[in-house]
Amino acid sequence: MSNRSQLASWQALKESAAQMKQTHLKTLFAQDDSRFDAFSTQIPGVLFDYSKQRIDKNTFAQLIELANECDIATWRDKMFSGEKINITEERSVLHTALRNRAHTPLVVDGEDVTQAVDNELAKIKAFVEKVRSGQWLGYTGKAVKDVVSIGVGGSNLGPQMATEALKALADDTLNVHYVSNADGVQIASVLKAIDPETTLFVISSKTFTTSETMTNAKTAVEWFLQTAKDDSTIAKHFVAVSTNLEKTAAFGISDENVFTMWDWVGGRFSLWSAIGLPIALYLGFDAFEAILEGAFEVDEHFKTAPFEQNIPLIMALLSVWNTSFLDFTSQAILPYDQALHMLPAYLQQGEMESNGKHVNFAGETVPYTTVPIIWGMTGINGQHAFYQCLHQGNVIVPADFIASVKPQVAVDKHHDILLSNFLAQTEAMMSGVDAQQVTEDLAAKGKTQAQIDELLNHKIHQGNRPTTSILLDTVDAKTVGRLIALYEHKIFCQGIILEICSFDQWGVELGKGLASKIESELTDDSVKHAHDSSTNGLMAYYKQHRTQ
Template identity: 75%
Template sequence: MNCRTTLPSWHALSAASEQLKEQHLKTLFDTDSERFDKFSRQIPGVLFDFSKQLIDSNVFEQLIKLAKESDVAAWRDKMFSGEKINITEDRAVLHIALRNRDATPIFVDGINVTEQVQAELEKIKVFTDRVRSGEWTGYTGKTVKDIVAIGVGGSNLGPQMVTEALDAYSDGNLNVHYVSNVDGVQLGEVLKKVHAETTLFVISSKTFTTSETMNNARSAVSWFLDSAIEQSAVAKHFVAVSTNLEKTRAFGIADENVFTMWDWVGGRFSLWSAIGLPIALYLGFETFVEVLEGAFEVDTHFKTAEFENNIPLIMALLSVWNSSFLGYTSQAILPYDQALHMLPAYLQQGEMESNGKHVTFDGQTVPYTTVPIIWGMTGINGQHAFYQCLHQGNVIVPSDFIASVEPQIALGNHHDVLLSNFFAQTEALMAGVNEQEIREDLAAKGKSESEIEKLVAHKIHQGNRPTTSMILDKVDAKAVGRLIALYEHKIFCQGIILNVCSFDQWGVELGKGLASNIEAELKQDNIRHDHDSSTSGLIAYYKQKRNS
């Protein structure tokens, strides 16, 4: 695959970016009364407005050409058909098969994975119904009251983000707690809140060897056996999501209580699989299915919509435009729904772990930015934290604003107040306030000329800060599924357009290997590995202080 910089559309976009850098968004709106209609799209349950991005019709046309010249459609079809597009690990990329609601056959190595997914979903349903109905009991015969989900990365962020987003729909039948950090504080705090005889632990690790997860799991078992005493009781309180039956058996988990994953599911795209078991347990299997159905709607849109109307593709193209052509190195995710407070962290992993790469498919160094730094928080809180920088800082941060028409919980006029801020912020970031407007405003307030001169420079807002607005009908199960799937397909399209492999994570693997070696050094004095002087000095300092 050739470097994208050789494509005609890339050259056209490079030239256009120099011209657009001299433009102002406010001027683009002033000269085109139909801008919103041109640059907004809708699918059921979602309005997507990208009219406040620094583009014009020519740039949009060239971005669409870039997608076509990058063969996005062909790669999309390869993904949906089960071809092994994870080229560095020789794996298919089939998170879409996990929510394939029309049961279309998808084959990998001659096996219809759709049938495997359906069988696993049925297993999840049966198990979930048993726990939630009270049929499943612990070692003392009591029903389960608390779920403790132990995992890290994709095995944690997805399920926790979804259960917290949909917490308002919980029937209160069960409590759910998440443990991801190997720092003992997190597990210790959770264990203070639960009782051994009424707690079910879900251990999620594909290989059942993930260091952080297994340390937490072993500590949980030790805590549990302080009460249960008998090792056999573990089978009534611990289940697993894993492919390693040998290790789950050794841990004390019965085979029938191990839910499987497949190597064609990447961790950060896995909440649709048995990794989503905590979602089904907490909210009910029917709600979990609604999340899958929402994602499936977006899968269908992504497969069938023309490029000019294809929302995930447009999202990807805008990110490429902002980062690789306009030079903006970060992007903020700003949900104006408290329910979506974990979305920035979830998308941070999804995008940065996927496309944080420096070489093309064929191993050549890329000459452009492949991924912006993803960060953010809920809107109102962010306004009183970092929006000052967004408005007047000397960095420009394109931002995704996300809100809903209907609140999960209606309380007086709270939602109108919330949405008034949502609309105001994107308008202010786009238009800004110029010197003349400030002078007129200050004069109208009775300020003297000397006072105006002192203040005017400080109050100028340059504007021209690009934003995208997404408005959901309501943050419910289908909406959450739709939203996540939109960003998943965005990430896929970014990878194809930028010519990088989105589905491996060798940087993560490097850190894991080094940590494993150092862990052995910390535990045993007779083991020593070669390190730089800083790392050796830090290790020695820690061991000396610990031992003293």
């Protein structure tokens, strides 16, 4: 069996990890006044500071060598050129082609992908302008006021995260609502707030068979027809993002109102496609195009920057270092801009659905931890929730701190207060507070030695908690595109370094298949499938009590 742990660079990193576990970040900073200059880099609109990670120059060089030994450059070229690097599904991985602003031709399986994408973007632009200008009319002749996006997973999280991130910049031409949960509470609350005469539904499902999405879509159309009465009116209020024209037509959606996807776009990488239609409707096509442009800038950086300044690659190397070598099994995403409050959930899906695997390209079990558990929330709220554990808990959680220089909305000194917290937290995570500092502080406050002895251990902060700081110029459409693309390419590099298939999702498919079987049993007593005693007991209890 062959795997990455047998590489010379991997073995060297194991030795460095043993040494680094005994080294404090304060010591590393004390030994090198130029540490920030050595371990930070910039691209337009983004400062990336990883100097508070537990690495030194020797470790960093070994990480770069690991990237070389894993042949990152060749794999990167394979992805951008359309080779089928999704090996378990024999598919290309071309979300980058969706934002190719250079419009260079790219032929895959006999099709010019670039031309196909440009054609679809033109169709999206024309549709968006028609809806936003009031030319698109509902069945009673009224213009659209509300858009309801129905999807789940990648068809939901990306667009919703982006519209939340940029809603302060919206012009209020349209309202947008998102429905993803099969729990009827969500769609019921949305339907209460809208008027069927002035609502446009966007149903996003590549196959138009996704259970949660189609359940919500059917509820939406039944609600709509209670008022409209006529099935022919569905075409004026429902559009789709799908590849299944037969099913969209059966639903009542006109073929010209179906926007396409391709099998070389994974759901969690799809907001750049027609899946991003709700973003364009809400913010306008120009803003959607700016998101694409920001991502394209990062694509070019990823393709051309030397490894030592290549931000997505460095992000991936740090994740592998922290997870597979230093044994830190989770990572926090901590945006300090309220606009980015959905980013942790979005990146949780992106990274864990991609790299939450346990076998290598050859299907052999790997002897190292792959993806960390990704979680987080807005930084200020997190400070009053879980930062206590980050500072003094007996687990260490590396964290990405994300903030902007200029606020979306300037309110008095709010942003200065926000950034003071952002900066203070990473410094505190790094340096901590030792026994001498605690003693001196308590003595200055008039505490007796007995009181100091009693409090001392409670107030010590060990520090040495690794963080990365990502400072954005501001949170605008281009920045959102840049930020997402940085993490996308991080995920790709992470997968190559770990030698796992990042672009399939067989764990998701397993759950879908089992749910479909159980659904048939819950709705038809004559259907029986084999289950364990726990599942049988739970099903029996549910069926017995659901009508009581």
